[in-house]
Amino acid sequence: MSKDSRWIPLIAVVLLVCLGAICVLGVVGGTSFLGRLTGTEEATSPEGGARSSEPDAAPQAATPEAAESPEDEAEEAPPPAPSADGQVLTVPGGDPPTLDPHLSGDATSAEYVVEIFSGLVTFDRDLNIVPDLAESWEVSDDGTVYTFHLREDARFHNGKPVRAQDFKWSIERACDFRTRSITADTYLGDVIGCRDRLRDNADEVEGVQVIDDHTLEITIDQPRVYFLSTLTYPTAYVLDQENVERGGRTWTDNPNGTGPFELAEFRFGEIIALERNEDYYREPMPQLERIDFVLTGGSRMVMYEQGELDMTPVGLNDIERVTDPTNPLSEELNSIDSMGIFYIGLNNNQPPFDDEKVRQAFNHALDRQRIIDVVYKETVPVAWGIVPPSMPDYENPDLKPLEYDPDKALELIAESKYGDVSEFPDITFHVLGAGGATGRIIEAIVASYEENLGVQVDVQQTDWATFLGDLNRTENPNQMWGGEAGWIADYPDPHDFLDILFRCDSTQNHTGYCNPEVDELLDQAAVEYDEEKREALYRQVEQTVVEEAAWVPLFFGVDDWLIKPYVKDAYLPPMVIPKYQYYSVEP
Amino acid sequence: MLAYLIRRLLWLPVLLIIVSFITFALGYYGPADPIAALLGQHYDPEIAARLAHEYGFDQPFLVQYVKYLGRIIRLDFGESIKYRNQPVSRLLLPRLLVTIQLNAVASFIGVLLGVSLGVIAALKRGKATDRVVVSGVVFGRAIPVFVAGPILLFLFARTIPVLPPGGWDGIFSRSAILPVLLLAIGPLAIFARQTRAGMLEVMGRDYIRTARAKGMREMGVVTAHALRNAFIPLLTILGFLLGSLVEGTFLTETIFGIPGMGQFAFEALGGRDYPVIIAVTLLVAVAYALGNLFVDLAYGFVDPRIRQA
Numbered sequence: 085m086s087k088d089s090r091w092i093p094l095i096a097v098v099l100l101v102c103l104g105a106i107c108v109l110g111v112v113g114g115t116s117f118l119g120r121l122t123g124t125e126e127a128t129s130p131e132g133g134a135r136s137s138e139p140d141a142a143p144q145a146a147t148p149e150a151a152e153s154p155e156d157e158a159e160e161a162p163p164p165a166p167s168a169d170g171q172v173l174t175v176p177g178g179d180p181p182t183l184d185p186h187l188s189g190d191a192t193s194a195e196y197v198v199e200i201f202s203g204l205v206t207f208d209r210d211l212n213i214v215p216d217l218a219e220s221w222e223v224s225d226d227g228t229v230y231t232f233h234l235r236e237d238a239r240f241h242n243g244k245p246v247r248a249q250d251f252k253w254s255i256e257r258a259c260d261f262r263t264r265s266i267t268a269d270t271y272l273g274d275v276i277g278c279r280d281r282l283r284d285n286a287d288e289v290e291g292v293q294v295i296d297d298h299t300l301e302i303t304i305d306q307p308r309v310y311f312l313s314t315l316t317y318p319t320a321y322v323l324d325q326e327n328v329e330r331g332g333r334t335w336t337d338n339p340n341g342t343g344p345f346e347l348a349e350f351r352f353g354e355i356i357a358l359e360r361n362e363d364y365y366r367e368p369m370p371q372l373e374r375i376d377f378v379l380t381g382g383s384r385m386v387m388y389e390q391g392e393l394d395m396t397p398v399g400l401n402d403i404e405r406v407t408d409p410t411n412p413l414s415e416e417l418n419s420i421d422s423m424g425i426f427y428i429g430l431n432n433n434q435p436p437f438d439d440e441k442v443r444q445a446f447n448h449a450l451d452r453q454r455i456i457d458v459v460y461k462e463t464v465p466v467a468w469g470i471v472p473p474s475m476p477d478y479e480n481p482d483l484k485p486l487e488y489d490p491d492k493a494l495e496l497i498a499e500s501k502y503g504d505v506s507e508f509p510d511i512t513f514h515v516l517g518a519g520g521a522t523g524r525i526i527e528a529i530v531a532s533y534e535e536n537l538g539v540q541v542d543v544q545q546t547d548w549a550t551f552l553g554d555l556n557r558t559e560n561p562n563q564m565w566g567g568e569a570g571w572i573a574d575y576p577d578p579h580d581f582l583d584i585l586f587r588c589d590s591t592q593n594h595t596g597y598c599n600p601e602v603d604e605l606l607d608q609a610a611v612e613y614d615e616e617k618r619e620a621l622y623r624q625v626e627q628t629v630v631e632e633a634a635w636v637p638l639f640f641g642v643d644d645w646l647i648k649p650y651v652k653d654a655y656l657p658p659m660v661i662p663k664y665q666y667y668s669v670e671p
Numbered sequence: 672m673l674a675y676l677i678r679r680l681l682w683l684p685v686l687l688i689i690v691s692f693i694t695f696a697l698g699y700y701g702p703a704d705p706i707a708a709l710l711g712q713h714y715d716p717e718i719a720a721r722l723a724h725e726y727g728f729d730q731p732f733l734v735q736y737v738k739y740l741g742r743i744i745r746l747d748f749g750e751s752i753k754y755r756n757q758p759v760s761r762l763l764l765p766r767l768l769v770t771i772q773l774n775a776v777a778s779f780i781g782v783l784l785g786v787s788l789g790v791i792a793a794l795k796r797g798k799a800t801d802r803v804v805v806s807g808v809v810f811g812r813a814i815p816v817f818v819a820g821p822i823l824l825f826l827f828a829r830t831i832p833v834l835p836p837g838g839w840d841g842i843f844s845r846s847a848i849l850p851v852l853l854l855a856i857g858p859l860a861i862f863a864r865q866t867r868a869g870m871l872e873v874m875g876r877d878y879i880r881t882a883r884a885k886g887m888r889e890m891g892v893v894t895a896h897a898l899r900n901a902f903i904p905l906l907t908i909l910g911f912l913l914g915s916l917v918e919g920t921f922l923t924e925t926i927f928g929i930p931g932m933g934q935f936a937f938e939a940l941g942g943r944d945y946p947v948i949i950a951v952t953l954l955v956a957v958a959y960a961l962g963n964l965f966v967d968l969a970y971g972f973v974d975p976r977i978r979q980a
Binding site: 179181182184187189190261262264266267269270282283333334351352353354378379380382383386387390392547548549550551552553554555556558571572574591592 | 702703704705707708709710711712713714715716717718719721722725750753754755756757758761762765766769824828829832835836837838839926927928929930934935941942943
């Protein structure tokens with residue numbers, strides 16, 4: 085017995101030492117790894133993933149922050165202590181899936197990429213196309229050959245001049261199928277030879293020719309009004325061949341870009357720091373010395389109120405408190421229409437939505453104004469049409485929407501080939517979700533259909549990847565979907581909504597809506613250089629699509645941000661374009 | 672003993688093959704695919720097919736699986752699909768370090784306090800101390816993390832702003848205090864309950880009476896006889912605890928904004944990032960296997976009967 089008892093302290097010690105050793109190992113390893121982080125910036129919620137990286141997540145509603153904001157009820161905030169010393173801006177950010185411009189296809193990545201790199205042309209604050217690395221350009225009479233004259237003073241961050249050869253190499257890299265770009269087809273597919281290279285049939289992209297060091301000629305397959313705007317996308321940005329080839333698969337650790345900011349620091353899940361490019365070539369010259377994107381999560385509202393963040397997006401849970409005029413925070417609120425629309429998709433090939441009258445009835449049966457005002461606390465505009473109001477150079481004031489009219493809805497169903505709702509098959513509404521409670525907007529929609537039409541709509545939640553996978557199948561299996569999912573513009577042109585989403589054979593047309601007359605109008609608009617005529621054609625398309633009820637449009641996206649008063653010239657664009665060069669911080 | 676150890680270790684690869692096969696098959700036959708998730712609103716059947724070919728996803732299941740195994744043997748976990756071109760090991764390592772530090776410190780505190788409270792409660796059975804410990808432990812354990820986390824944040828980051836509202840600054844920073852406390856509650860509660868139960872059972876045994884009868888000091892009775900025997904069931908739990916060191920804690924990480932394994936694994940699941948998912952699964956499997964091995968070995972030390980068997 086006494087022999088046995090010797091073991092007890094020993095075992096206790098061994099166990100504790102084991103745990104202790106693990107602690108020590110972890111801490112030593114961890115501190116050496118994380119020790120570099122000495123700043124005081126701490127946290128922000130992982131919203132980047134939920135909102136910005138997935139183009140279709142609903143505004144405000146989809147922030148994980150919503151689940152963890154105990155501070156909602158508290159009215160007054162502790163006095164803000166400005167964290168801005170000098171020209172440093174601290175903002176929340178998300179972990180970028182990539183910093184490689186040719187690989188990025190999501191908003192989170194693009195947020196950083198557009199600041200570090202640049203291309204031939206870009207958008208200004210009003211979304212006009214303006215010269216970037218190209219100083220000027222000419223278009224041939226037939227509209228297929230673009231000759232770009234590059235700036236002679238533009239340099240990569242390491243001082244190397246930017247030449248036409250760099251563009252040729254970059255476009256050929258983006259069009260190389262081995263690069264695995266997901267956006268090259270969309271943004272460079274019009275360039276002659278790019279698609280061939282993507283399909284492994286060409287060593288070269290013929291449509292890109294170097295005339296001399298500072299002259300580049302790009303030939304496209306047919307005249308396309310929107311072509312220049314596709315060149316604003318990161319897929320068409322210029323990279324430094326040496327940088328990419330030397331760095332191998334992870335060359336983006338030390339990217340040698342041309343943009344207004346340089347990557348200074350990047351630790352996954354912690355921080356991305358950008359520093360001003362002192363030799364930037366173009367006005368406006370960046371004012372900020374440094375931008376710290378805080379990638380760790382936590383409650384960003386609290387961090388903002390404690391002055392640890394200079395800006396923060398506002399989630400649905402906080403919006404009511406923040407818009408309250410008696411709350412001092414309301415003066416720091418900035419709202420911007422994002423170029424996105426949220427809708428209920430109706431499968432035009434599946435009963436009962438294969439009958440136009442039923443689809444119209446589902447539009448008329450929903451009191452959209454009331455539902456959206458209640459759910460989103462009057463912060464987002466109802467979508468009566470398809471194209472968001474933030475679209476530059478496009479409006480459709482005469483659009484005749486399908487307004488709330490439950491009696492008309494019932495009449496339409498009576499006139500439809502089904503005659504009565506009892507003849508409808510079961511209707512399933514596919515929404516984004518992971519098994520928790522559905523969004524309030526979904527509940528309101530389902531309740532409205534039951535109340536106004538007597539139709540029982542079953543809700544089925546699917547996770548993001550499954551949701552997308554289903555929509556993209558050759559035969560979309562969903563009967564009715566969306567609500568908190570939508571479409572966000574890739575480029576600011578009605579083409580990106582009306583053509584991409586409603587043309588008969590478009591891969592993004594998940595509804596199966598098909599009207600040859602609409603296609604005809606879309607074809608005309610795509611080659612119409614006269615702005616007014618083009619706008620008129622798109623208005624006509626929009627009216628037809630609304631009337632024939634391919635969707636039930638719900639609302640247009642709005643981003644709400646709190647911005648500290650000492651952040652000057654804050655510019656919130658409706659889509660991801662370079663923006664931090666406009667910002668400055670008051671000391 | 673050595674032979675036993677070697678035999679057990681030889682089983683490890685078999686276990687890993689089984690685990691990887693199941694994970695791989697679930698991914699292969701499950702709904703949605705990583706390419707669709709990657710393409711998002713840029714989906715196009717032609718692009719999807721091209722990328723699937725590039726990633727080798729168009730090959731038959733067994734071919735893909737065997738190729739994957741071949742790489743795993745060389746400790747190459749492949750590249751993430753969502754985090755394009757990034758090696759999985761490189762993405763995983765920093766998160767793993769954060770999670771291990773956090774869990775180790777929390778477990779250490781939890782076990783230490785849990786065992787002490789359990790012993791105290793057992794010795795003061797039925798008295799006020801016992802009741803306070805037992806009810807406190809049940810109460811602490813009953814509050815879910817997603818309630819306790821925000822409440823703690825509200826108290827210590829907002830009402831009395833002494834601690835940061837989240838983030839990660841290393842284990843020795845103020846930002847680690849609240850998450851460590853929260854994470855320690857679990858092991859604390861289990862160890863306190865189990866220790867108390869084990870001690871109570873043991874304290875009634877004949878050999879305890881014998882030890883007391885022969886005049887042993889009470890302290891010696893408790894540590895040498897009671898605690899040692901009460902420890903055996905605790906070892907099993909400790910094994911699980913060791914295994915769980917590498918497991919992320921999604922809720923705690925999300926609430927406090929900690930860049931650990933939980934968030935990362937959750938995100939990988941959402942994006943069907945299979946190379947990451949499988950690597951995480953294998954890692955957790957190895958940790959549990961080693962944790963259990965440790966337990967079995969420790970049993971041998973604590974209980975000679977097991978050693979001989």
